[in-house]
Amino acid sequence: MPAIDFDDISKTFRHGIRRQSALKGMSLSIHRGEIFGFLGPNGAGKSTAIKVLLNFIRPDRGRVCVEGLVVGKDRFQHHIGYLPETPCFYENLSGLETLWFAGKASGMGGQDIKENAHQVLGRLDLKAAGPWPVRTYSKGMKQRLGLAMALIHDPEIYILDEPMSGLDPLGRRLITDVILDLRQQGKTVFFSSHILSDVERLCDRIGILNKGELLFSGAAAEIVQDGSSLEDAFVRLIEDHEKAHGV
Amino acid sequence: MSKIFLIAWITFKDSIRNKALYGIFFFGLVLFAANIIITGMFSWELGKVAVDVGLSVVSFAGLVIIFFLSINLVSNDLDKKTIYLILSRPVSKLQYILGKYTGLGLIILLSSAVLGACAALSVKVATYNVKGYIPLHFSWPVFFLGLTFLTLSLLVVLAIALLWVSLTTHPFTAVLLSLLSYFIGQNVENVKNIITTGKMFAENPTLITMTEYVSWLFPNLAAFDLKTTAAYGLSVDAAYLMWVAAYGLSYIGVCLILTVLIFQRRELP
Numbered sequence: 001m002p003a004i005d006f007d008d009i010s011k012t013f014r015h016g017i018r019r020q021s022a023l024k025g026m027s028l029s030i031h032r033g034e035i036f037g038f039l040g041p042n043g044a045g046k047s048t049a050i051k052v053l054l055n056f057i058r059p060d061r062g063r064v065c066v067e068g069l070v071v072g073k074d075r076f077q078h079h080i081g082y083l084p085e086t087p088c089f090y091e092n093l094s095g096l097e098t099l100w101f102a103g104k105a106s107g108m109g110g111q112d113i114k115e116n117a118h119q120v121l122g123r124l125d126l127k128a129a130g131p132w133p134v135r136t137y138s139k140g141m142k143q144r145l146g147l148a149m150a151l152i153h154d155p156e157i158y159i160l161d162e163p164m165s166g167l168d169p170l171g172r173r174l175i176t177d178v179i180l181d182l183r184q185q186g187k188t189v190f191f192s193s194h195i196l197s198d199v200e201r202l203c204d205r206i207g208i209l210n211k212g213e214l215l216f217s218g219a220a221a222e223i224v225q226d227g228s229s230l231e232d233a234f235v236r237l238i239e240d241h242e243k244a245h246g247v
Numbered sequence: 248m249s250k251i252f253l254i255a256w257i258t259f260k261d262s263i264r265n266k267a268l269y270g271i272f273f274f275g276l277v278l279f280a281a282n283i284i285i286t287g288m289f290s291w292e293l294g295k296v297a298v299d300v301g302l303s304v305v306s307f308a309g310l311v312i313i314f315f316l317s318i319n320l321v322s323n324d325l326d327k328k329t330i331y332l333i334l335s336r337p338v339s340k341l342q343y344i345l346g347k348y349t350g351l352g353l354i355i356l357l358s359s360a361v362l363g364a365c366a367a368l369s370v371k372v373a374t375y376n377v378k379g380y381i382p383l384h385f386s387w388p389v390f391f392l393g394l395t396f397l398t399l400s401l402l403v404v405l406a407i408a409l410l411w412v413s414l415t416t417h418p419f420t421a422v423l424l425s426l427l428s429y430f431i432g433q434n435v436e437n438v439k440n441i442i443t444t445g446k447m448f449a450e451n452p453t454l455i456t457m458t459e460y461v462s463w464l465f466p467n468l469a470a471f472d473l474k475t476t477a478a479y480g481l482s483v484d485a486a487y488l489m490w491v492a493a494y495g496l497s498y499i500g501v502c503l504i505l506t507v508l509i510f511q512r513r514e515l516p
Contacts, residue, residue: 013516048516051515051516054331054334054335055334056331056334056514056515056516057514057515057516058514075337077334077335077336077337077338078336078337080335082331082332082335084328084331084332086328087331087332088327088328088329088332089329089332090257090260090261090329091261092260092261092262092264092265093257093260093261093264097257097260101253101256101257102332102336104249104253105250105253105333105336105337105338106336106337107337133264146332149332
């Protein structure tokens with residue numbers, strides 16, 4: 001059984017009288033214990049796929065399963081940790097209070113929350129900032145607090161939407177190390193990113209999406225030709241797809 | 248149930264540290280000082296004026312909290328996607344809405360308690376040396392009963408405001424519709440009486456039917472207004488008050504059920 005299974009997902013958004021297709025029959029399976037990189041240009045449908053996966057929006061067709069549980073029908077959220085692209089918090093709460101809320105909402109006990117919060121804040125270099133109100137945090141600190149919220153309850157599956165966006169090189173290194181740690185622990189990580197070098201380094205498999213269609217799914221080595229980089233392969237695949245569709 | 252209280256707790260804690268709330272409280276305190284000055288300008292019925300102004304300030308501050316703080320806080324959850332961090336956990340939309348209402352309701356209760364105490368103090372100070380101008384039967388229990396029903400009316404308005412937030416996509420629209428509902432609710436009983444009993448509209452059955460529907464749809468907020476009763480210390484009919492309380496709680500219940508039903512269908516793109 002795959003950790004995450006998208007089965008023939010289609011989603012259309014309405015803009016006034018115009019309808020725009022964001023996902024066109026996307027099928028994709030993420031295996032347990034793998035790090036899967038979800039790539040695509042802006043507007044490809046990556047975030048839409050993640051929102052369908054998290055039950056924030058309903059697909060027009062198809063279904064998504066997490067650990068065999070049907071999204072929109074079964075309770076699956078206790079299996080996942082989620083980091084949005086630009087995490088927003090209750091700005092007047094402190095980092096520690098935010099983590100306490102995240103732990104409680106995930107069904108953790110007070111003592112476990114205390115221990116895990118201490119450990120996670122230390123891991124993400126936020127220990128000193130724990131008691132500060134979130135409104136005093138920098139963008140990078142907020143991104144790391146968002147990741148701390150995803151980590152606090154130690155779930156099996158991590159869904160990270162652009163986890164490196166807006167981070168300085170040190171912040172990127174920190175997040176990269178956390179993802180590598182998760183791989184060692186046998187966790188499943190499904191993340192979208194524009195930074196192809198990170199994806200190439202971290203991922204067991206990748207998926208490339210363009211205009212709502214999944215163009216490729218497999219190991220990065222399968223798409224990279226001799227001497228070229230993942231970036232070259234990615235650009236070539238997108239251009240071929242757009243030419244084929246007369247864009 | 249514990250998830251509802253969890254959402255209520257973070258809502259209350261985030262709101263109580265909001266600087267806008269302190270601004271509203273400060274403004275309320277200034278108005279109480281003004282109450283003492285305003286009352287001093289009257290040469291008769293000082294007690295009635297002091298009670299009227301005092302309770303009006305509590306009501307005004309509560310409405311400002313609902314229209315400009317509560318609606319904004321819930322809309323921000325949707326606009327800035329703070330809600331993603333809540334609903335990506337084992338928390339249902341039902342628990343989210345009930346938690347938000349409870350948290351914001353606690354802020355209203357706190358505001359009524361603090362400003363109500365200040366209102367009582369301002370009434371006491373304004374009428375300190377003018378015993379002759381205080382209505383004969385004025386009683387503090389009736390004053391606090393008036394404050395309680397005023398708070399219940401604010402909780403009704405809060406439930407309507409949450410309903411509008413769930414129906415609209417922009418906080419400004421939600422504020423406008425909530426304000427409109429409030430003004431209709433304040434005047435619906437009077438307008439209904441004029442239209443249904445007056446001879447002027449007797450030949451316009453459509454208007455009479457429409458007024459009947461509007462009076463069922465919008466809350467009769469005037470029913471919660473006990474300012475005159477409190478100011479004159481008039482006797483209160485316990486059965487009537489029980490009905491008003493049951494009406495208010497039922498109205499809140501219906502609004503919250505509708506909000507949850509709408510919110511469960513709403514997508515969060």
